[in-house]
Amino acid sequence: MSAPEGSRPANDEAPFASLYEGTLDCVHCGLCLPDCPTYRISGRETSSPRGRIYLMRAVGEGRIPMDEVVAEEMSLCLGCRACESACPSGVEYGHLLEEARAEIVRAGARTGLTASLERFGLRAIVPHRLRLRLLVSLAGLAQRLGLDRLIPPARLLPRVPPRSERRRLPARIAAQGEKRGRVAFFEGCVMPELFGPINHATARVLARNGFEVVVPSGQGCCGALHAHAGDAELAESLHARNETAFSAWGAGAVVLNSAGCGAHLRTRLDGVRDVCELLAEEGLRRPSGRLELRVCYDDPCHLLHGQGVKDAPRELLRSIPGVELVDHDDPGACCGAAGTYNLVQPAMSRAVLERKMESLRAADPDVIATGNPGCLMQLQAGVREWGLRAEVLHPVELLERAYRSDPRDPTRTAQSS
Numbered sequence: 001m002s003a004p005e006g007s008r009p010a011n012d013e014a015p016f017a018s019l020y021e022g023t024l025d026c027v028h029c030g031l032c033l034p035d036c037p038t039y040r041i042s043g044r045e046t047s048s049p050r051g052r053i054y055l056m057r058a059v060g061e062g063r064i065p066m067d068e069v070v071a072e073e074m075s076l077c078l079g080c081r082a083c084e085s086a087c088p089s090g091v092e093y094g095h096l097l098e099e100a101r102a103e104i105v106r107a108g109a110r111t112g113l114t115a116s117l118e119r120f121g122l123r124a125i126v127p128h129r130l131r132l133r134l135l136v137s138l139a140g141l142a143q144r145l146g147l148d149r150l151i152p153p154a155r156l157l158p159r160v161p162p163r164s165e166r167r168r169l170p171a172r173i174a175a176q177g178e179k180r181g182r183v184a185f186f187e188g189c190v191m192p193e194l195f196g197p198i199n200h201a202t203a204r205v206l207a208r209n210g211f212e213v214v215v216p217s218g219q220g221c222c223g224a225l226h227a228h229a230g231d232a233e234l235a236e237s238l239h240a241r242n243e244t245a246f247s248a249w250g251a252g253a254v255v256l257n258s259a260g261c262g263a264h265l266r267t268r269l270d271g272v273r274d275v276c277e278l279l280a281e282e283g284l285r286r287p288s289g290r291l292e293l294r295v296c297y298d299d300p301c302h303l304l305h306g307q308g309v310k311d312a313p314r315e316l317l318r319s320i321p322g323v324e325l326v327d328h329d330d331p332g333a334c335c336g337a338a339g340t341y342n343l344v345q346p347a348m349s350r351a352v353l354e355r356k357m358e359s360l361r362a363a364d365p366d367v368i369a370t371g372n373p374g375c376l377m378q379l380q381a382g383v384r385e386w387g388l389r390a391e392v393l394h395p396v397e398l399l400e401r402a403y404r405s406d407p408r409d410p411t412r413t414a415q416s417s
């Protein structure tokens with residue numbers, strides 16, 4: 001596409017020159033602005049998708065420098081991609097943002113203690129299973145001693161599950177009943193440590209639905225957090241490890257329960273499916289146990305906007321006898337978690353969360369269901385801080401409860417994985 005009137009051609013020497021072509025897709029219509037959380041809160045054009053694209057283009061043309069102001073606006077973006085869903089021109093905003101952040105990191109334009117701590121955590125802790133496990137164990141100890149209240153970011157952590165619930169999945173979980181296929185399960189990095197029971201529930205629900213579940217060894221962190229933070233090189237090397245681990249299995253699908261990992265892996269690995277999407281596509285074996293619950297489903301941005309999965313989780317929840325799916329305002333709006341965003345941009349993250357909690361308070365559900373570890377943590381922290389009575393659960397946890405609440409269920413007292 002050629003440069004629109006008023007624009008200069010890309011300056012090949014300028015930092016964002018490689019993004020320039022992509023920014024030309026934006027026709028400045030502004031249709032994305034009402035869906036952008038940071039614009040809704042700040043009211044600033046530069047904190048809107050259109051404003052950020054304009055900044056990228058201006059840097060790419062060499063009209064403005066790539067300085068701290070530009071770096072801060074790119075950092076203040078949640079990366080929620082609500083603007084992509086709203087855009088009639090097909091602007092690939094998520095891709096532009098990742099590229100822009102990678103250039104900012106390469107140029108060393110993002111400085112300060114928070115950025116350094118984020119980089120250290122993402123490089124030295126997150127990809128290393130044993131270090132992450134040790135850190136989570138220390139966080140659990142701090143919670144038991146009540147020391148977590150002294151560290152503000154620690155309020156975001158859920159209760160660390162006991163060690164027995166943080167065990168890894170076995171390498172293979174047999175299908176129950178008539179076998180419908182074989183899937184490879186992606187465990188993730190944070191999920192086994194902070195949400196181990198959800199991984200086990202996912203495997204059991206897949207097995208109950210006739211899927212043999214294999215858990216390839218050698219898999220690890222998907223690199224989504226690194227890509228979002230501009231560490232493109234490490235994100236690619238983490239991906240290469242997973243590509244090797246999963247390509248050996250030749251399973252029908254790579255299944256995950258974490259929307260952020262799914263959106264990242266979907267563009268890089270064949271056959272990636274969110275667990276809710278797979279079960280809805282293949283036809284859920286409807287649970288017969290009843291759960292008398294009012295449930296609000298809140299869309300993870302990277303499932304709704306990143307993968308286009310909207311109806312599947314709702315269909316599964318509606319299929320549980322006794323569950324009433326309750327509407328709340330704007331379930332597709334970001335909750336403010338956004339990977340490490342709630343740590344690096346705490347003020348904006350809290351403002352975004354506040355809107356979400358107000359709408360959930362008005363709906364007054366028994367359960368808030370969502371399918372991403374960051375959203376689970378953020379909403380659980382919101383429930384604690386705003387004093388809501390709701391439990392925050394992954395949809396597969398509700399399915400698992402429904403299967404197990406059937407009095408005829410043989411596994412009511414024994415875990416199958």
Ligand code: SF4
Binds near residue numbers: 035036039076081084
């Ligand atoms: S990704 Fe989200 S926060 Fe960023 S510009 Fe788009 S809508 Fe706004």
Ligand code: SF4
Binds near residue numbers: 025049053089091
């Ligand atoms: S909706 Fe798309 S084309 Fe319109 S201003 Fe937003 S990004 Fe640009």
